[in-house]
Amino acid sequence: MSLFRWRKRPVETPTPLPPAEIPAGQRVYAIGDVHGRFDLLQRLIGKIEADNEARGAADTHVVMLGDLIDRGLQSREIVDFFLKQPPAFAQLHFVMGNHEEMLLKLIDDPDLDAMLHYLRYGGRELFESYGAPRAVLDAPDHFTPDTLPSYVPAAHRDFLSTMHDGVQFGDxxxxxxxxRPGVPLAQQERQDLRWIRAPFLESRADHGVVVVHGHSVSDAAELLPNRIGIDTGAYMTGVLTAIGLEGRDQWLLQTRGGD
Incomplete structure (x- = not known):
């Protein structure tokens, strides 16, 4: 299964759905796939904090939509940030992405073939951030499969393993x-929550909720009646996107490389 595919989809006119709403008194921000770009994340959180303050008092939450790690060069810095100096203006929620899932599987069950696959899809950059030597990165088959995972500290492993499958606020x-379209939320499979693409992306059905997600890169945020996609490919485009939600209001915040 491909881990990455750039999708520029035509905008269709979907069937009108009831407007989604965040419960009164709450304000929720969600941040798309960071993929090792701590520089962009720091600036975006600063923008979110300023935006939140300007909008007045609320019960504020920030949801990280997974794939904090891999591809970019600052995976360790991101996890350190959330462990040691997390933002205090909001309650944080962490959703597990497919990249966190892949790393945790390698830690729990080291396997050379899986490691070689992971290294090709962003794992090399992660292990570089944890100080793994080039000799191991260049020739992982010359070392035991648990060599590279051993560079990830236990505290970081514990942090990643406690991430959620999903979080719901109101609608x-x-x-x-x-x-998976047509399947109740309570019966969704983790495989779909972390990996699904076409059946979900192409659906215009009413899911009973508006699904806010990352994972599938688009050239701009996709705000559709049944889903909101905010993975704008931060690690290669330099654009990290967040959405703010309050009542029935929706607004975007972005950090661009060079801001």
Whole structure:
């Protein structure tokens, strides 16, 4: 299964659905796939904090939609940030992405073939951030399969393993990849929540909630009646996107490389 595919989809006119709403008194921000770009994340959180303050008092939440790690060069810095100096203006929620899932599987069950696959899809950059030597990165088959995973500290492993499958606020459900159309939320499979693409992306059905997700890169945020996609490919485009939600209002915040 491909881990990455750039999708520029035509905008269709979907069937009108009831407007989604965040419960009164709450304000929710969601941040798309960071993929090792701590520089962009820091600036975006600063923008969110300023935006939140300007809008007045609320019960504020920030949802990280998964794939904090891999591809970019600052995976360790991101996890350190959330462990040591997390933002205090909001309650944080962490959703697990497919990249966190892949790393945790390698830690729990080291396997050379899986490691070689992971290294090709962003794992090399992660292990570089944890200080793994080039000799191991260049020739992982010369070492035992648990060599590279051993560079990830236990505290970081514990942090990643406690991430959620999804979080719901009012009429919005936040998960990494999406949901299987036609399946109730309580019966969704983790495989779909972390990996699904076409069946979800192409659906215009009423899911009963608006699904806010990352995972599938688009050239701009996609705000549709049944889903909101905010993965704008931060690690290669330099654009990290967040959405703010309050009542029936929706607004975007972005950090661009060079801001």
């Amino acid at each position: 919005y459900f936040f998960t990494h990849a999406g949901i």
